[in-house]
Amino acid sequence: xxxxxxxxxxxxxxxxxxxxxxxxxxxxxxxxxxxxxxxxxxxxxxxxxxxxxxxxxxxxxxxxxxxxxxxxxxxxxxxxxxxxxxxxxxxxxxxxxxxxxxxxxxxxxxxxxxxxxxxxxxxxxxxxxxxxxxxxxxxxxxxxxxxxxxxxxxxxxxxxxxxxxxxxxxxxxxxxxxxxxxxxxxxxxxxxxxxxxxxxxxxxxxxxxxxxxxxxxxxxxxxxxxxxxxxxxxxxxxxxxxxxxxxxxxxxxxxxxxxxxxxxxxxxxxxxxxxxxxxxxxxxxxxxxxxxxxxxxxxxxxxxxxxxxxxxxxxxxxxxxxxxxxxxxxxxxxxxxxxxxxxxxxxxxxxxxxxxxxxxxxxxxxxxxxxxxxxxxxxxxxxxxxxxxxxxxxxxxxxxxxxxxxxxxxxxxxxxxxxxxxxxxxxxxxxxxxxxxxxxxxxxxxxxxxxxxxxxxxxxxxxxxxxxxxxxxxxxxxxxxxxxxxxxxxxxxxxxxxxxxxxxxxxxxxxxxxxxxxxxxxxxxxxxxxxxxxxxxxxxxxxxxxxxxxxxxxxxxxxxxxxxxxxxxxxxxxxxxxxxxxxxxxxxxxxxxxxxxxxxxxxxxxxxxxxxxxxxxxxxxxxxxxxxxxxxxxxxxxxxxxxxxxxxxxxxxxxxxxxxxxxxx
Numbered sequence: 155x156x157x158x159x160x161x162x163x164x165x166x167x168x169x170x171x172x173x174x175x176x177x178x179x180x181x182x183x184x185x186x187x188x189x190x191x192x193x194x195x196x197x198x199x200x201x202x203x204x205x206x207x208x209x210x211x212x213x214x215x216x217x218x219x220x221x222x223x224x225x226x227x228x229x230x231x232x233x234x235x236x237x238x239x240x241x242x243x244x245x246x247x248x249x250x251x252x253x254x255x256x257x258x259x260x261x262x263x264x265x266x267x268x269x270x271x272x273x274x275x276x277x278x279x280x281x282x283x284x285x286x287x288x289x290x291x292x293x294x295x296x297x298x299x300x301x302x303x304x305x306x307x308x309x310x311x312x313x314x315x316x317x318x319x320x321x322x323x324x325x326x327x328x329x330x331x332x333x334x335x336x337x338x339x340x341x342x343x344x345x346x347x348x349x350x351x352x353x354x355x356x357x358x359x360x361x362x363x364x365x366x367x368x369x370x371x372x373x374x375x376x377x378x379x380x381x382x383x384x385x386x387x388x389x390x391x392x393x394x395x396x397x398x399x400x401x402x403x404x405x406x407x408x409x410x411x412x413x414x415x416x417x418x419x420x421x422x423x424x425x426x427x428x429x430x431x432x433x434x435x436x437x438x439x440x441x442x443x444x445x446x447x448x449x450x451x452x453x454x455x456x457x458x459x460x461x462x463x464x465x466x467x468x469x470x471x472x473x474x475x476x477x478x479x480x481x482x483x484x485x486x487x488x489x490x491x492x493x494x495x496x497x498x499x500x501x502x503x504x505x506x507x508x509x510x511x512x513x514x515x516x517x518x519x520x521x522x523x524x525x526x527x528x529x530x531x532x533x534x535x536x537x538x539x540x541x542x543x544x545x546x547x548x549x550x551x552x553x554x555x556x557x558x559x560x561x562x563x564x565x566x567x568x569x570x571x572x573x574x575x576x577x578x579x580x581x582x583x584x585x586x587x588x589x590x591x592x593x594x595x596x597x598x599x600x601x602x603x604x605x606x607x608x609x610x611x612x613x614x615x616x617x618x619x620x621x622x623x624x625x626x627x628x629x630x631x632x633x634x635x636x637x638x639x640x641x642x643x644x645x646x647x648x649x650x651x652x653x654x655x656x657x658x659x660x661x662x663x664x665x666x667x668x669x670x671x672x673x674x675x676x677x678x679x680x681x682x683x684x685x686x687x688x689x690x691x692x693x694x695x696x697x698x699x700x701x702x703x704x705x706x707x708x709x710x711x712x713x714x715x716x717x718x719x720x721x722x723x724x725x726x727x728x729x730x731x732x733x734x735x736x737x738x739x740x741x742x743x744x745x746x747x748x749x750x751x752x753x754x755x756x757x758x759x760x761x762x763x764x765x766x767x768x769x770x771x772x773x774x775x776x777x778x779x780x781x782x783x784x785x786x787x788x789x790x791x792x793x794x795x796x797x798x799x800x801x802x803x804x805x806x807x808x809x810x811x812x813x814x815x816x817x818x819x
Contacts, residue, residue: 170407271326573798610813666698
């Protein structure tokens with residue numbers, strides 16, 4: 155079963171549910187293909203539907219760009235279960251709007267795989283929002299001598315002329331609800347209006363000539379029709395010209411997936427149609443082709459294919475609660491496979507599992523943390539970072555939660571290290587416990603990291619030694635668990651996973667933790683997950699960075715052996731500075747401080763300069779580019795002085811803006 159036309163409440167104001175919930179429902183019903191086709195944005199305030207008025211034109215554009223990112227994330231995530239096609243449904247209100255639509259398609263290129271060509275307006279008035287709006291559009295054609303039939307004829311002619319222009323300009327793969335113009339008057343037969351009927355036949359003829367699929371749209375039943383779109387008169391016209399049909403539910407939420415397909419197949423049988431066509435792709439992301447026809451009989455909905463269900467999760471949860479000592483690593487992995495599956499566990503089960511894992515102390519065992527990280531990595535979106543630059547892929551990250559709210563030293567150190575020749579591919583998120591997280595400061599610097607497409611990462615890596623991978627874009631399972639984590643409001647194993655599940659799989663890392671007892675846990679988890687060289691650091695004052703003020707506990711991972719030691723500012727040839735002197739502010743304030751540093755406006759031994767030099771120097775030492783931490787500090791300062799650090803930031807800013815799915819002003 156399949157559909158080429160769908161919407162969600164996440165990206166369409168009058169729909170329900172999230173896009174992922176729509177996809178999951180299609181999978182639950184055993185579908186083979188689902189076309190995602192959210193509406194393109196409208197470009198004038200006067201064209202917004204009433205429920206969109208509060209959003210505004212700019213927000214609609216932002217929402218659309220977010221849809222493209224989410225659609226491709228879901229396409230990759232659910233590829234083993236269903237073929238998702240990333241498309242759009244058009245608007246055509248006036249010529250200027252159509253020009254903007256053409257530009258949008260050109261800008262996105264292959265990220266938009268297909269188009270559902272639909273018209274929803276006549277005389278720049280909506281005809282599908284409600285009957286009063288439709289009647290207002292109808293009345294706009296009124297003249298002193300025009301009776302009702304004349305007005306209908308004029309509206310229908312205008313609609314099909316607009317549709318014809320759309321078909322000529324875009325040649326959409328799927329022609330959506332061909333006869334929407336009679337939505338509230340389905341009894342109107344176009345054959346009663348010669349001027350209208352000639353336009354219907356013209357449009358059908360043109361669509362057939364370039365190879366369009368005409369959708370049989372089940373949503374007409376939801377609107378009170380006795381047939382699907384198109385009605386019998388148009389259906390017969392398409393058949394007469396050997397047109398090809400496809401199937402759509404035009405769902406507006408998970409509850410509408412496949413809705414009224416039973417009635418639709420009765421309608422198809424009444425029309426004696428034997429074949430349906432659908433779009434397919436030869437390779438992931440490739441140009442879509444029209445598949446060979448399939449039998450137009452309604453197949454029975456299949457059962458879910460996933461082995462991970464709330465029912466199969468329940469015995470694992472019971473075992474952890476009742477017999478925690480017998481809950482082994484295989485059980486941990488099985489439980490996390492359930493958390494990663496779209497419908498593998500109910501939210502209440504997720505919360506109970508995370509709480510039990512915490513209360514039994516299991517989430518403090520390195521082998522358990524590593525097992526969880528392994529499952530998360532297996533479900534992460536793959537990232538091809540190529541073989542650019544020299545040395546290993548590195549990351550420097552603080553786990554947060556230390557309460558000190560310091561300047562964004564790890565992000566800044568990563569940029570400075572990249573300017574010194576290191577490949578730094580950071581993996582992070584927005585702030586959770588501080589004022590400014592790594593994603594926050596980078597966005598304040600003009601780097602659109604939240605909408606940086608995973609597919610663009612190889613291109614970005616080819617020109618920029620610094621990368622930032624926004625965690626929610628790569629770990630869908632973390633997104634699903636996030637509401638549960640927020641609701642239970644205490645640390646869970648997920649707090650430990652972030653540094654361990656960088657999809658770029660760095661082999662050299664600095665990981666900061668806020669509590670000394672976490673040091674050996676993280677060091678052992680890093681060793682188990684294959685990291686070759688790492689420092690896990692914890693400032694004596696509970697800072698999740700190398701402290702500028704005094705001693706820092708270090709768990710040094712080298713060649714599979716973990717050694718505990720202590721470093722201090724003198725280890726780096728630096729003088730101590732108080733924690734207070736490196737406090738952070740808002741993302742904008744921290745960005746301004748970072749730019750002052752990169753422009754050489756902070757003197758040597760400035761507290762922030764020292765803070766960055768120590769952390770960056772350590773990373774350069776672990777990467778193998780510096781012979782020791784003092785040499786690392788020298789290289790860090792040279793990166794700033796020479797402009798290498800600033801160049802690294804500018805390269806990433808330029809590349810990330812080019813790779814973002816949302817235009818940057």
